Amino acid sequence: MNSQKVMAAVQVGHKQTEVQAFNIPDIPDDAGLLKVEISGVCGSDWPDYKKDEGPRILGHEVVGYIEKVGKYAQERWGVKEGDRVALEEYLPCGHCRRCRTGEFRLCSATDKWNGGIRFGFTGTSEQPSLWGGYSQYLYLHPNSVFHKVPDHVPANQAALALPLGNGIEWTINEGGAGPGKTVLIQGPGQQGLSCVLAAKQAGADTIIVSGLTADKDRFEVAKKFGADYTIDVQKDDLVDKVSEITNGEMVDLVIDVAAGGPATVTLAMEVVKIRGTIIIGGKKHQEIPGFFSDKLMSKCITMKGVRGHSYESVERAIALIASEKYPLHEMCTHDFGLNEVDLALKTVGGEGVSGAIHVSVDPWK
Structure with missing residues (x-):
């Protein structure tokens, strides 16, 4: 050989x-x-x-x-x-x-x-x-x-296995998604959709996905994976729509996996509720203008940067894939x-x- x-x-x-x-x-x-x-x-x-x-x-x-x-x-x-x-x-x-x-x-x-x-x-x-x-x-x-x-x-x-392992790690292990929680996922790419699957599997009450007009087809996949709402931020104001969906309560967990600019980070601080959590999983490759750290203090926000996956999250991802529970071919x-x-x-x-x-x-x- x-x-x-x-x-x-x-x-x-x-x-x-x-x-x-x-x-x-x-x-x-x-x-x-x-x-x-x-x-x-x-x-x-x-x-x-x-x-x-x-x-x-x-x-x-x-x-x-x-x-x-x-x-x-x-x-x-x-x-x-x-x-x-x-x-x-x-x-x-x-x-x-x-x-x-x-x-x-x-x-x-x-x-x-x-x-x-x-x-x-x-x-x-x-x-x-x-x-x-x-x-x-x-x-x-x-x-x-x-x-x-x-x-x-x-x-x-x-x-x-690995992207879905990331979604499980960030959404469940780091973000604490589960019953009673409302989750907003910013960016419906492969990592965002993996987070949708993880949130659904964890039993989150409400799953919201935000993105751009060009993400129309990805929004449809997100719904098939369990998203309850999708928001096109080029057509609707994210803060207003989240407030409308949650009756003013806002969300427990924001997972930012958007690949665009840093505006999603400051928006996350607006839509997360008091004592909520923000997970940053998408690199911005630049500093964040208008980042006001006092907002973290006034709302007692937990903000975490994440990368990669644990061994256990990949094991859970493979089990989820093997279960054939979701239309992953999408x-x-x-x-x-x-x-x-x-x-x-x-x-x-x-x-x-x-x-x-x-x-x-x-x-x-």
Whole structure:
């Protein structure tokens, strides 16, 4: 098998990709090799694609089959060759305080902003090069984190494990959504719709989704997932509509996953009720004008920044997907091959095919 070539889509520059061949790496006793079945295109891949940080294979929402596993790795991971798994992007050290307390996503060893390595980000110059999901095979580092995926789950829905895990983490674990709670989700993209599913699954009383006129089709998907109301902020005043829906009570929880400017943050402070919670899950890439911190004090608002998912939230996401309780196929709008990765990324960034929600790459297509 070592003479076989692996084909992978490599980012080679600013919004530039080319398909390249790599050798199958030697697999030591503490590592493994994954045959990639599918890899979802995360919204965060788009800003990464607009940077030129050296050749790398993007893609971190990876589902595949264990092709080869070393004897020590098999013991440590609890998997065997042929198992179908969803792979987390994190490569935590396993021994720091964050890892030992279950918060391995915050381990410095996997912090891509401070020199850490992780799947879907690390460059091909870091041997053995196969660090991303837009590839036929992916090298399984000794610190890899897995989740078993049932065989009956369609591949493109299995690729929702991480975004839906984010939704569960942010909406339930961090936001406290549940019975008696009213939730507003700003931004009906893949993360926003995942938060709708999480809020519905948690039993929230009322779920409201806000977005733009261009989000009309996504609003329809949100309703199928359990949203009670949708608000087009280009047609209606968000504060007035939320007040009308809640009889002036406003909302217990705001989850801001909007990808636009920072105005959603200040709006969240207006629509959340006294002692309410605001979760910031969408990067704004700029400072927030008109941010008045006294409003946090006067309303006793809890505001949290969030990123990533816990192990448990991904397990719950896979169980939810496998339950077939929701029409998740509505989110799975586009599939691309390796030679179309550039188009897949541009589609997520709004520069490719229209109507996308969750996009995936099939390296064997």
